[in-house]
């Protein structure tokens with residue numbers, strides 16, 4: 001299960017990949033992962049947009065000359 005752009009109001013969120021704090025209300029992805037793969041039984045990991053792009057969880061697509069970030 002992938003939860004895109006879920007926002008938490010309190011508490012600092014850190015990216016589980018690069019360790020960078022994810023500033024509210026920045027976007028990040030929470031994904032259940034086991035052994036580096038998406039798995040509902042796994043641990044919940046949070047990734048910043050940059051790491052989502054690196055891991056292939058997020059993509060930029062061009063629409064009407066604008067870059068739109070999509071998660072899946």
Ligand SMILES: [Zn+2]
Pocket residue numbers: 015016017018019020047048049050051052
């Ligand atoms: Zn990151």
